Amino acid sequence: MEPFKVTKGIVAPLDLPNVDTDQIIPKQFLKRIERTGFGQFLFFDWRFTKDGQPDKKFEMNAAPYQGASILITRANFGCGSSREHAPWALMDYGFRCIIAPSFADIFYNNCFKNGILPVRLSEAEVDTLFKEVRQAPGFKLTVDLEQEKIFSDNGLTFTIKIPSFQRTGLLNGLDDIAVTLAQEDKIRDFELKQLKVPTPLL
Amino acid sequence: MNTPKTLFQKIWDAHVVHEAPGKPSLIYIDRHLIHEVTSPQAFEGLRLAGRTVRRPELTFATMDHNVPTTDRALPIKDQTSLRQMEALSENCRTFGVTLFDLDSPHQGIIHVISPELGLTLPGLTVVCGDSHTSTHGAFGALAFGIGTSEVEHVLATQCLIQEKPKNFLIDIEGKRPQGVEAKDLILSIIGRIGTSGGAGSVLEFAGEAIRDLSMEERMTVCNMSIEAGARAGMIAPDEKTIEYIKNRMYAPVDFENAAEAWRKLPSDPGAVFDQSVQISAATLAPQVTWGTNPGQVISVDATVPSPTDFSDENDRKSAERALEYMGLKSGTPIESIEVDHVFIGSCTNSRIEDLRRVAHFVNGKKVSAKVHAMVVPGSQAVKKVAEEEGIDRILKEAGFDWRESGCSMCLAMNPDVLQPGDRCASTSNRNFEGRQGAGARTHLVSPVMAAAAALEGHFVDIRQSGQVL
Numbered sequence: 141m142e143p144f145k146v147t148k149g150i151v152a153p154l155d156l157p158n159v160d161t162d163q164i165i166p167k168q169f170l171k172r173i174e175r176t177g178f179g180q181f182l183f184f185d186w187r188f189t190k191d192g193q194p195d196k197k198f199e200m201n202a203a204p205y206q207g208a209s210i211l212i213t214r215a216n217f218g219c220g221s222s223r224e225h226a227p228w229a230l231m232d233y234g235f236r237c238i239i240a241p242s243f244a245d246i247f248y249n250n251c252f253k254n255g256i257l258p259v260r261l262s263e264a265e266v267d268t269l270f271k272e273v274r275q276a277p278g279f280k281l282t283v284d285l286e287q288e289k290i291f292s293d294n295g296l297t298f299t300i301k302i303p304s305f306q307r308t309g310l311l312n313g314l315d316d317i318a319v320t321l322a323q324e325d326k327i328r329d330f331e332l333k334q335l336k337v338p339t340p341l342l
Numbered sequence: 343m344n345t346p347k348t349l350f351q352k353i354w355d356a357h358v359v360h361e362a363p364g365k366p367s368l369i370y371i372d373r374h375l376i377h378e379v380t381s382p383q384a385f386e387g388l389r390l391a392g393r394t395v396r397r398p399e400l401t402f403a404t405m406d407h408n409v410p411t412t413d414r415a416l417p418i419k420d421q422t423s424l425r426q427m428e429a430l431s432e433n434c435r436t437f438g439v440t441l442f443d444l445d446s447p448h449q450g451i452i453h454v455i456s457p458e459l460g461l462t463l464p465g466l467t468v469v470c471g472d473s474h475t476s477t478h479g480a481f482g483a484l485a486f487g488i489g490t491s492e493v494e495h496v497l498a499t500q501c502l503i504q505e506k507p508k509n510f511l512i513d514i515e516g517k518r519p520q521g522v523e524a525k526d527l528i529l530s531i532i533g534r535i536g537t538s539g540g541a542g543s544v545l546e547f548a549g550e551a552i553r554d555l556s557m558e559e560r561m562t563v564c565n566m567s568i569e570a571g572a573r574a575g576m577i578a579p580d581e582k583t584i585e586y587i588k589n590r591m592y593a594p595v596d597f598e599n600a601a602e603a604w605r606k607l608p609s610d611p612g613a614v615f616d617q618s619v620q621i622s623a624a625t626l627a628p629q630v631t632w633g634t635n636p637g638q639v640i641s642v643d644a645t646v647p648s649p650t651d652f653s654d655e656n657d658r659k660s661a662e663r664a665l666e667y668m669g670l671k672s673g674t675p676i677e678s679i680e681v682d683h684v685f686i687g688s689c690t691n692s693r694i695e696d697l698r699r700v701a702h703f704v705n706g707k708k709v710s711a712k713v714h715a716m717v718v719p720g721s722q723a724v725k726k727v728a729e730e731e732g733i734d735r736i737l738k739e740a741g742f743d744w745r746e747s748g749c750s751m752c753l754a755m756n757p758d759v760l761q762p763g764d765r766c767a768s769t770s771n772r773n774f775e776g777r778q779g780a781g782a783r784t785h786l787v788s789p790v791m792a793a794a795a796a797l798e799g800h801f802v803d804i805r806q807s808g809q810v811l
Contacts, residue, residue: 156663157656158537158635162774167755171408171422173382173429175490185776190762215656216538219571219635220774221753222473223380224489245541245573246473246487253491303505305366316491317393320499323360323368327501330359330370 142255143313147236148282149209152200153273154183159213160220161247165229178225179232204277210237212269217258218247227254237283239290241266252306253316257285259300272296285311346610349578350509350544353484353607357467359501366505372466373483374401374496375452376439378408378430379755380471384494385433396500398438402461403430405444406451408755411718411745414444423756437497448591450721450747453477453689457561458723460590464579464604469496474689474771475574476567480560481587482579482607484544487568507573510543511618514551518623521805523699524559525691525769525788527551528566529629529639535619537637540572543617546609547577551623557586558695565690566771569636578608630676630801631773631786633664638773640676642791642803648672667775668783669763677801679785683766684715684796685778686742686789688752691769692720694727696789701733703793703804709741710799716743716758718750742796754778767795 169181186198194201200208211230217240218226227250230238237257251258261269272292273279283290283300285307290298302310309316320327347355354369361367376384381403388394395401408423410416418424427444434441442448448455453474456462464482469475471493478485492502512531532539545567547560555563560577567575584601587593594600627641638661640647649661649672665672670679686692686700697719709715717737719725725747728734734744751758752770754777760766762781769792770777773784787795794802 157660160635160772160774162753162772162777166776166780167753170379170755171420171426173386173426175383175386185780216541216571219537220473220568220772222471222487222489224383224471224491227489242538242541244538244571246489250489250491253489303366304364305503315391316503317391317495317498320368320495320501320503326360326368327370327499331500334370 141253141313141315144236144255144257144285144310146282146284146286147209148280149236150205150207151210151212151269151273151279151281152205152208153270154200154211154213155270157214158216158219161218161223161226162220164218164226165223170223170225175228176232178229179234182229182233202277207234209234210239210281210283211235212239212266212273214266215241215263217243219244222246224250224254227251227256231256239266239269252310255310255313257283257302257310259283259290259302261298261300265298268296346613348509348609348613348615349482349546349576349607350484351613353465353467354506356465357484366503368501369467369504370501371469371496372400373456373461373468375456375468375470375475376401376403376493377452377470377472378405378426380490381433381493382426382429383490384471384497385437387494388497393498395437395439395497400500401439401497402456403434403439403441404449404452404455405430407749407753409444409748410756411748411750411758414746420757447722447726450723451689451692451749453561453565454693454720454724457481457557458590458721460587460593463587463594463600464583465607469502473568474565476572477561477565477689479564479567479574479576480557481583482576482604484574484576486574508543508616510540510545510572511615512545512547513618513620514547514549514623515620516550516623517554518551518626519805521628521790522623522626523628523788523790524555524562526626526629527623528563529631529636529786530626531621532566532570532637533629533639534621535570537569537635538571540567540570543572545570545572545575546615547575548609552577553580556695557582558693561693562690566636569771579604628788628791628804630791631784632668632670632676633661634667634773634775635660635664636771636773636786638664639786642676642801644676646670646672646674646676677803679765680800681765681767681785681795682713683760683764684713684792685718685751685766685768685770686716686792687718687720687750688770689720689749690771691789692718692724694724696769697724697728697733698731700789700793701736703790704740704742704797705736707740707797709796712799713796714743715741715796716745716751718745719747721747751778767792767801
């Protein structure tokens with residue numbers, strides 16, 4: 141996995157609560173058997189009109205937000221389906237960090253496995269960021285995971301708190317499976333003990 | 343004396359492989375269910391890393407998400423869907439995983455077949471790359487959905503790294519009124535606590551109204567725990583649970599000993615939950631969603647709400663957008679909303695009991711001429727029983743389209759897709775924008791409410807029909 145240490149980039153706004161993973165990547169695009177190539181379908185039903193043109197009504201389509209790597213959005217982002225195609229699509233499109241007041245549990249977990257940093261800020265802090273972005277579209281933020289800080293060139297600073305296991309994993313681009321396999325002796329002990337319980341598995 | 347524990351705590355504690363302060367725990371997984379859409383990249387990951395499946399005998403696979411529901415003898419037209427199904431067959435063969443494929447009499451929606459086969463048992467940890475894995479909590483299992491990276495993790499290690507969730511008690515006291523189904527219970531709960539009300543928590547559903555439910559109904563309730571944002575939903579196992587599992591294909595050989603262990607699982611008296619809510623079943627009514635998330639739900643005898651009814655700004659904005667998408671005006675009586683499609687199926691409501699109630703309700707009547715109504719049994723086993731009981735005949739005579747098993751129009755990944763502007767009464771679990779087809783409008787309801795809408799062409803308060811079971 142690609143490590144995440146610091147990223148500086150344009151902030152794109154998605155001013156909706158409860159954005160579900162069906163919106164992030166609609167079902168007709170889940171049929172690939174690879175992890176790549178999903179970015180073109182990100183927010184498909186919102187980004188494009190019926191004839192396949194970028195929809196002007198979708199705020200993120202505006203010129204200043206092209207090339208954005210940070211997404212700000214509202215509460216409960218990523219709810220619904222467990223599809224990891226959602227973070228794959230966000231990553232492939234270019235997003236490395238998503239800032240919202242809250243995230244759905246499965247989506248939140250899935251982000252860390254793919255080198256995306258999901259950051260929870262308060263409703264008020266997210267409001268501040270929306271204001272900044274709209275006053276100066278193209279507004280940039282720096283997200284520093286090592287120092288657990290987000291800041292802007294015009295002096296805004298936010299302290300962030302990322303769970304330590306996930307933070308270490310992202311900073312070092314760790315492979316969770318390798319981390320777990322290093323505990324092979326403990327897994328084997330558990331399996332041997334489990335064979336003795338009165339509810340046989342099979 | 344030992345500290346009283348909840349059902350969830352007992353299962354969690356029994357599955358901790360390793361824990362350390364300030365770190366997530368490593369927990370053991372007893373059952374891993376996989377399907378064609380969220381597993382190919384996990385197997386690919388294993389191959390790239392030169393890893394293998396640690397315990398293939400604990401993983402079970404089927405094809406459900408994008409399978410056609412038309413005649414199984416016909417070739418599959420969608421080449422990309424076919425490629426995913428072929429990839430699953432190939433992966434199961436290579437890694438030694440049991441697969442119930444399209445030709446198997448056990449094929450069906452993964453959350454329908456696992457309980458049918460006796461794979462879902464009390465006290466187990468069950469995971470699947472699908473958010474509706476919460477369904478299996480109906481048996482007193484700890485069951486939750488995971489992403490594809492975690493699917494790969496379970497394949498390789500039979501373990502998962504997890505933060506311990508909180509525990510949330512939902513106590514539904516008293517008896518359900520006639521016409522109020524399991525679906526109405528869970529929709530009411532989501533309406534009450536919201537689509538993120540259960541975030542970070544494992545829900546335990548308890549109380550008389552829950553104990554009264556059949557196993558199929560309990561699955562409906564637990565299935566939609568994820569729609570409240572919960573990590574999982576659970577119901578304590580009891581004699582109904584044990585009776586359901588007895589004699590199923592994968593039921594434990596030493597059944598009596600297993601049953602004795604299951605009887606010790608329910609939450610101890612005095613066990614402490616992080617949060618709890620009490621709901622009186624007697625106050626509940628049949629529910630219909632009016633918006634684009636399952637929490638935007640109201641009683642069938644009410645009217646479409648107005649955005650100004652909501653004090654929270656997020657809720658108000660959501661309601662405005664939802665009404666526009668749904669093409670609804672506030673103040674419209676729910677019963678006057680006309681539908682042109684009815685879908686009875688999905689991992690929420692496609693089990694034999696659901697189909698029996700629908701058949702009982704529509705027997706001798708006709709689907710409205712302006713409605714296309716479709717019934718998709720949850721599994722080949724459900725289909726077979728339904729056909730033996732003549733349920734298919736009753737439904738077909740009434741004008742329902744009777745299909746082969748799969749996820750079908752719940753997520754419309756297969757050819758069963760609605761057109762923009764179509765309005766559907768659906769027994770599925772998500773009314774998100776575009777869920778059943780881009781621009782299509784979904785109203786979530788119970789199976790009998792869906793059947794009534796099919797007959798009348800609009801929503802009906804089934805409590806008034808005098809025919810509710």
